[in-house]
Amino acid sequence: MKKQIKVFAPATVANVVCGFDVLGFAVNEPGDEVEMTLTDQPGVKIVQITGDNGKLPLESHKNTVSVSVQHYLKHINREDVGVEITLHKKMPIGSGLGSSSASTVAGLFAINQLMGSRLTAKELIPFAMKGEELACGYGHADNVAPALMGGFVLIRSYDPLDIISLPVPTNLHAAIVYPEVDVPTKDARQMIRTKIQLKDAVTQWGNVAGLVSGLFLDDLDLVGRSMKDVLVEPFRSILIPGFEELRNIAIENGAVGFGISGSGPSVFALTKDSLTARKITDLQQAHLTKMKINSSAFVSAVNTEGPKLL
Incomplete structure (x- = not known):
């Protein structure tokens, strides 16, 4: 049995505009x-x-990686095991790209490998959710589930937990821009209304169903038409400088759809190829530079494999 391991886990785009906490x-x-x-x-x-x-935090009861590993070891009755963890943050903290989730998932994937792969990726999700609970006060799965399973994921239900892998359309790319402004997840969650109008709920249900249908049908126009959010984005976008201009740049330059990644401040566009994605991020970064805001950009195909051994 291996005694040492190094693992990479990917960033994620949660919500995918209309699917708050479920996509x-x-x-x-x-x-x-x-x-x-x-x-x-x-x-x-x-x-x-x-x-x-x-x-x-380095304290093991305060860090999402160690906490989720502790829950895992308790579950498999191996609390006698000793584990030493080195975490390499390769992505910005508080970016809206599932930073805590990527760390947690890398740790869980690593310990599961070292323990002989006792659980499947899907079975690891509840332990990863414990890390999210520690990070932002609420154990949501829309970052950890895709980070563990790869691809697009739908959380059909939280109680009981019911997670579904969705198809990934051919050549779909993400153009992600992270404006270096501070939008803490807890603050962004507090901006969300607790009561909504029925007509808004109906609009949102239609969009979530449309987006999922578009993925199954490989119909990117349907995916784009469905990437509209009437519940959360109108409030959260206020925290992101130049949000409407960034959207216009994306749509005018061939994006399928555009929105906030997770709780922000990162924004993302889905595109039909990598060249379009790169053009959009270049133009958006130029716009942010004019606003005197530093930014980072990432262009990527959808990751379908999840965490991997290095």
């Missing part, structure tokens, strides 16, 4: 890496974190 997909970059070593001393330890500028 998400994985991308090839960015992502996080975890190195994990089994030791003879029982307990889970974070020995080092790189790339986080000291923002993340």
Whole structure:
């Protein structure tokens, strides 16, 4: 049995505009890496974190990676195992790209491999959700499920948990831009209305169903028509500088659809090829530079494999 392992887990785009907390997909970059070593001393330890500028806790009861690994070991009755974890943050924290999720998923995938792959990717999701609960106060699965399973994922139900893999249309790419402004997930969640009008709910149901249908039918025009959000985006987009201009740039330059990634501030466009995606990110970054806002961009096909051994 292996004693040491290094794993990469991908960033994710949660919500996919209309599917708040129930839709998400994985991308090839960015992502996080975890190195994990089994030791003879029982307990889970974070020995080092790189790339986080000291923002993340090293205490094992406060870090999403170690907490989810502890839950996993308890579940398989192996709390006698000693684990040392080094986390390499390769993606921006608080970007709306599932930063905590990528770290957590890398850790869970690593420990599951070291323990002989006892659980499937889908069976690991509840443990990853424990990490999300710690990170933002609510154990949602729209980041961790696609990070673990790859591709597009629908969370049909949270209680009981019912997760469905959706097809990925051919050549679909994501054009992601992260404006370097601060939008904490907890704050963004607090902006969401708790009561909604029935007509808005009907609009949203139609769009979620349309997006899922578009993925199954390989109909990107239907996917694009369905990427509209009347419940969450009108409030969250206020926190993102130049949001409407960024949308216009995307749509005018051939995007299938455009919206906020997770709780923001990252925005994403779906495109029919990588060249269109690259053109959109270049123009959006130029616009943000004019606004004196630094940004990072990522162009990626949809990641269909999830976490991988390095």
